[in-house]
Amino acid sequence: MLEEYNQDSAQYLSFYLAGKLFAFDVLKTREVLQYTNITPIPCTPPYVVGVLNLRGNVVTVMDLRVKFGLGDVSITDDTAIIIVEVNYEDEITVVGALVDGVKGVMRFEKDQIEPPPKIGMKLSADLINGIGKLDGNFVVMLNVDRVFSEEDLSFAKETLISHGEVFLDSASETVA
Amino acid sequence: MDIEALREVFREEAYELLTQAESSLLELVENPSDSEPINTVFRAMHTIKGSGGMCGYTKLSDFTHEVENLFDCMRKGKIAPDEGIIQLSLRAKDCIRNLIEGDDSLEQEDLRNKILLEIKSITGGMVCSDQSAHSCEIPKDSINLEAINSESYKIVFMPVPSILSHGVKIEPLLMEVSSLGEATVKCDISSIPDFDSLDPEECYFNWVIHLETSRDLMEIKDIFMFTEDYAEVVIRYKEGFLLNNTFFKSEEKGTVIEKKIPSVLNLLEEKTKKADKIIFDRRKADTTSIRVKNEKLDSLVNLVGELVTLQARFSQEANFARIPEFISLAENLEKLTEDLRDTTMSIRMVPISETFNSFNRLIYDLSNSLGKKIKLVTYGGETELDKNVIEALRDPLLHIIRNSCDHGIESPDIRLSKGKDETGIIELVAEHSGSNVVIKISDDGAGLDREKILARAIERGLLQPGEYDDRVIYSMIFEPGFSTAEIVTDISGRGVGMDVVKKNIEKLRGTISVESRENRGTMITLTIPLTLAIIDGFMVELAGSPYIFNLSHVRECLDFSDDVERDEKSQFMINLRGEIVPCIDLRGIFGCNDKEVAYPQIVISEIADEKYGFLVDKVIGKYQTVVKPLGRVSRNLNMIAGATILGDGTVALILDAQSIIKEMSGSANDYMSDYIRH
Numbered sequence: 001m002l003e004e005y006n007q008d009s010a011q012y013l014s015f016y017l018a019g020k021l022f023a024f025d026v027l028k029t030r031e032v033l034q035y036t037n038i039t040p041i042p043c044t045p046p047y048v049v050g051v052l053n054l055r056g057n058v059v060t061v062m063d064l065r066v067k068f069g070l071g072d073v074s075i076t077d078d079t080a081i082i083i084v085e086v087n088y089e090d091e092i093t094v095v096g097a098l099v100d101g102v103k104g105v106m107r108f109e110k111d112q113i114e115p116p117p118k119i120g121m122k123l124s125a126d127l128i129n130g131i132g133k134l135d136g137n138f139v140v141m142l143n144v145d146r147v148f149s150e151e152d153l154s155f156a157k158e159t160l161i162s163h164g165e166v167f168l169d170s171a172s173e174t175v176a
Numbered sequence: 177m178d179i180e181a182l183r184e185v186f187r188e189e190a191y192e193l194l195t196q197a198e199s200s201l202l203e204l205v206e207n208p209s210d211s212e213p214i215n216t217v218f219r220a221m222h223t224i225k226g227s228g229g230m231c232g233y234t235k236l237s238d239f240t241h242e243v244e245n246l247f248d249c250m251r252k253g254k255i256a257p258d259e260g261i262i263q264l265s266l267r268a269k270d271c272i273r274n275l276i277e278g279d280d281s282l283e284q285e286d287l288r289n290k291i292l293l294e295i296k297s298i299t300g301g302m303v304c305s306d307q308s309a310h311s312c313e314i315p316k317d318s319i320n321l322e323a324i325n326s327e328s329y330k331i332v333f334m335p336v337p338s339i340l341s342h343g344v345k346i347e348p349l350l351m352e353v354s355s356l357g358e359a360t361v362k363c364d365i366s367s368i369p370d371f372d373s374l375d376p377e378e379c380y381f382n383w384v385i386h387l388e389t390s391r392d393l394m395e396i397k398d399i400f401m402f403t404e405d406y407a408e409v410v411i412r413y414k415e416g417f418l419l420n421n422t423f424f425k426s427e428e429k430g431t432v433i434e435k436k437i438p439s440v441l442n443l444l445e446e447k448t449k450k451a452d453k454i455i456f457d458r459r460k461a462d463t464t465s466i467r468v469k470n471e472k473l474d475s476l477v478n479l480v481g482e483l484v485t486l487q488a489r490f491s492q493e494a495n496f497a498r499i500p501e502f503i504s505l506a507e508n509l510e511k512l513t514e515d516l517r518d519t520t521m522s523i524r525m526v527p528i529s530e531t532f533n534s535f536n537r538l539i540y541d542l543s544n545s546l547g548k549k550i551k552l553v554t555y556g557g558e559t560e561l562d563k564n565v566i567e568a569l570r571d572p573l574l575h576i577i578r579n580s581c582d583h584g585i586e587s588p589d590i591r592l593s594k595g596k597d598e599t600g601i602i603e604l605v606a607e608h609s610g611s612n613v614v615i616k617i618s619d620d621g622a623g624l625d626r627e628k629i630l631a632r633a634i635e636r637g638l639l640q641p642g643e644y645d646d647r648v649i650y651s652m653i654f655e656p657g658f659s660t661a662e663i664v665t666d667i668s669g670r671g672v673g674m675d676v677v678k679k680n681i682e683k684l685r686g687t688i689s690v691e692s693r694e695n696r697g698t699m700i701t702l703t704i705p706l707t708l709a710i711i712d713g714f715m716v717e718l719a720g721s722p723y724i725f726n727l728s729h730v731r732e733c734l735d736f737s738d739d740v741e742r743d744e745k746s747q748f749m750i751n752l753r754g755e756i757v758p759c760i761d762l763r764g765i766f767g768c769n770d771k772e773v774a775y776p777q778i779v780i781s782e783i784a785d786e787k788y789g790f791l792v793d794k795v796i797g798k799y800q801t802v803v804k805p806l807g808r809v810s811r812n813l814n815m816i817a818g819a820t821i822l823g824d825g826t827v828a829l830i831l832d833a834q835s836i837i838k839e840m841s842g843s844a845n846d847y848m849s850d851y852i853r854h
Contacts, residue, residue, distance in 0.1 A: 037825070037826045039722075039819075039826055039827040039828065039829065040721055041816065042765075042766030042767060042815075042816075042829075043766060043767065043815065050827075051806065051819055051829075052827060053825050053826065053827050056482045056821060057804070058804045058805070058806055058819040058821070060806070
């Protein structure tokens, strides 16, 4: 029943990143939080903002702007954290995505969504489920599982290397 | 209750009984003339047979029946227990365990048949009568004897009310007693409650039996053997004062029983009210422990953790609001929460003795297969640890003990030639030390071969040639793939093991160290935190964020005077009362680029007997820390052990001091070797 329904249309939670509209499949999102106090984690890539307390659970937050190379924009009243469920190796991990602002939930019919273009995008086509058209605007529908992929969930190696001299030696040892 | 649920209960009970039986068998090795272990095994087998049959395990109950039969013969003195029988029984016990676990392969079947044949060859097909079924038939010639040599007994049988629900049938019991001789059975109905509170499924009767028989006391006791958990049985000679309290109290406790005599006698005479009380006591004892699923316990602990966090926040808000009623409420809540936390934690605490005892079998098997004589001695088995910790400790301990048996303890002739006792001793000691438990595993064997380890370490490039401290050399055994054993046995020597042991111990936030003396033995010391869920933390601040150390590592705090040179690796040394202490600037390694604070402080911590300093911005103090996993993210984040949620709702990261040091010393070593190479 649900499957059938999904084939014709689906709901997406849309949000802004550096002035552009993006969206997550609403079934992958759990809730939207206001920007709160986030504790930074040392030795992580720049797009890992830190961890926050979600009713007693510790959730990692990533900055999608930084991750997609869309520049650094300051925190405003609209800044929000979208809590999403990432499916990775049959295990559901809860991750927070820091975005500039949430627009709302929208319904897209199947014919309103086009496959991602092979070129002309800053993002790799892998990360995109499709492009939705809405009042002449494009909405980039992100693939939650791929956006928060392995590389993000176990970023430590990258971290060690990106943090330079201190860990270079031990990191290369682990690789070897 | 459906059959699966019933089987689950049976399996748990059976595992317990098997463990009991195993330790009794091993006791028997030590003390073959003791009858108590035989009785225990017999009872265990009988129960497994009965309950197993009830749950539909026919193969199990048939097999167990034969084993029970063997022990019945031993119990009756028809067969003397010897080494062979004990080994056979141990194998049989393993088979039973496998059967319960559902392993019914052909291999197992073969094994069982072999064991059955052996048992039959020992018992010679002799069948000792099945208690309840056959012993009603009294041999005719004994009747004559009775008249000549009969004795009067008074037996008081006081079952707990719930006895019927345990599947004990009382009527056959009484019949059996009566069949021993001339008996009058009186039923005491004085403890039947009012009709309102009467539960038709409970048994409120007590029985007093006057028995004239020529049989000896043992036989009477045997009848009540399987009711021991559900009834108080008092047997005494009518003439004279010998009174034998419930036979399941062992002989050693004889003095205690004697002391009880007057009171029990009183009870017998005015049994109306007081028998009630006994039943009540028994009933109380009956319900003192319940089985709870592990998951339930875990979620309880989680919830309590939440509550602790919430309460901390509440107290903070209350103090901030400055409303007296509010503050006193917060204080009461705090006290309550603390009690709740301690109680919850204590639920998960179990004594380590069970784990310790399970190694008896290992030692027994190993000493047989290695041809060595080894004895396991344990102290402090009553020391309690978190259930999860104990489970995680099993494998490391197993490895260490195997190593001790294989490499540590020498074979008997070598031991004799060294002037040692032929039997090697492995000692397992557990004791509390602050919020940690220290477990020491020591043997009186050959000790570690310092020169060989050094040579091997140099060969493998782990150390540069030179002079080293004993500790450095011995710690090499924890390196992956490190083994000096010339012969790889199936027990140990492959060089996997000790590094896995170390990893497992570190996963528990514990430490491991080794000491050794040539020909005197080796001692491995494990230091394990009592619980994984809540630790005593020590909070510091770094670039505006709170971080938490494990308080058990922290020794002292110092103000930092900035007159030492720091190299580019954020490491430096300080002079602590004449001792050189390496220090690590956490700011540097965490890449905090903002302005340094004017007065940084150093936290001196002690890890595996070595002191290290950590430079932080500010020391905040002790903090009760509920450990939360960082989830997937932390899997590769070495230096962070987890996170915790502070009173104000922010998240603080828990530092893994040990890993930080390891990372740093790793990079320092590489640096050094680079230096040497160039």
